[in-house]
Amino acid sequence: MSTHRYAIGQSVRLNTGTGGPSRSGDTYRITATLPTRDNYPQYRIRNDDERHDRVASEDTLEAVKTQQPFFRTR
Template sequence: MTTLDARRHSSPQRGSDASTHVFRIGESVHLKPSFQYASLSGVYRITATLPTADGQPQYRIRNEEERHERVAPQDSLERATASSTGGTRAMLIKRTFGRG
C-alpha cells in the first residue's frame, strides 16, 4: 500500500456522515466543555453553515451577549435543551424591558 492509498482510506469520503451538517440555521446549541472553550458558556444560535474543514462541518454561531460571531466545528457543539434556552430568553427580556 502506498502513502497515497493510505490517505484515500483514512480520509472521509465525499457525502459520508462525517461531512453532513447535523444542526440547522436558527437552532440553539452549547459549546461542549473543552480546553479551547473553557471560559465560554451559554446558549449560542447557529447563524450559518460553513464548508467542511479537516473532515468536520463548520458553523458560524452567536451568543446574544456577545457582539461578534464565532466559528465552531460540529464536534464541539451539542443541542441546547428547551430549559436552557428558556433562561436565556427570560434574561434577554429582563435586560431589554427591565422585567422578567
C-alpha cells in the same frame, strides 16, 4: 462529504477543550453553515450577549434541548 447536523436558527452549547461547556453553559444560535474542515462541518454561531460571531466545528457543539409547550387536553 459530511452533512450538517444542526440547522440555522438552532440553539447549541459550545464545549471547551476540557470537554465542559463554555462560560456557564452559554447558549449560541447557529447563524450559518460553513464548509467542512478536517472532516467536521463548520458553523457560524452567535451569543446574544456578544458583539461578534464565532466559528465552531460540529464536534465542539451540542444541541440545547428545548422544552415542549404544555397543552392540556379536555
